[in-house]
Amino acid sequence: GNSVTQMEGPVTLSEEAFLTINCTYTATGYPSLFWYVQYPGEGLQLLLKATKADDKGSNKGFEATYRKETTSFHLEKGSVQVSDSAVYFCALSPGGGSQGNLIFGKGTKLSVKP
Amino acid sequence: DSGVTQTPKHLITATGQRVTLRCSPRSGDLSVYWYQQSLDQGLQFLIQYYNGEERAKGNILERFSAQQFPDLHSELNLSSLELGDSALYFCASSVSSGLAYEQYFGPGTRLTVT
DSSP states (O other), X not given: OOEEEEOOSOEEEETTOOEEEOEEEEOSSOOEEEEEEEXXXXXXXXXXXXXXXXXXXXXXXXXXXXXXXXXXXXXXXXSOOGGGOEEEEEEEEOSSSSOOOXXXXXXXXXXXXX | OOSOEEEOSEEEEOTTOOEEEEEEOOTTOOEEEEEEEETTTEEEEEEEEETTEEEEEOSOOTTEEEEEOTTSOEEEEEOXXXXXXXXXXXXXXXXXXXXXXXXXXXXXXXXXXX
């Protein structure tokens, strides 16, 4: 079946540190991959996405590359800010068909200290 | 603000009761998705509607049902509530159905079953 595994949190970093949150997936077909972010008390927001192998999604300094050979979609940011403190979810949408339901990882809570 | 509204924001009810959660999608969006976020299960897809018809079903219990009305708003009905149904319920909407279309999430309804 389809599933997403992401690194357990919480992750605590100092401002300007480098961030990596690991995400691997299991899927049949050709899924699209996503990173969503959830700020305290809010709903999820799409951060970036990639729809095929070797695609790189990027937004607000965050990047992730769709690696089919390692079934991974790790999230990276070169220099985190306090405002990046949130919960980050890796997700996939199974390939094929006209459905768009998302399958999420458990989420990784990031805290950035000044 | 994603443009997706959910009511109520909070709901506290007793075991065995029935509740209805409401979602209004963004203007023009035809597809509505329901997700459940709980501490033990994480974020799980429940059900999707597209233009009034059920399009995909996930891990939705038989005690739960949903529908999408002609004005495209959607309701999620939860009956015979159990303590384990306590969770945050999110609604998301997208222009159409399929992985090419970004989902916009509402702020969620927090359900507490006592």
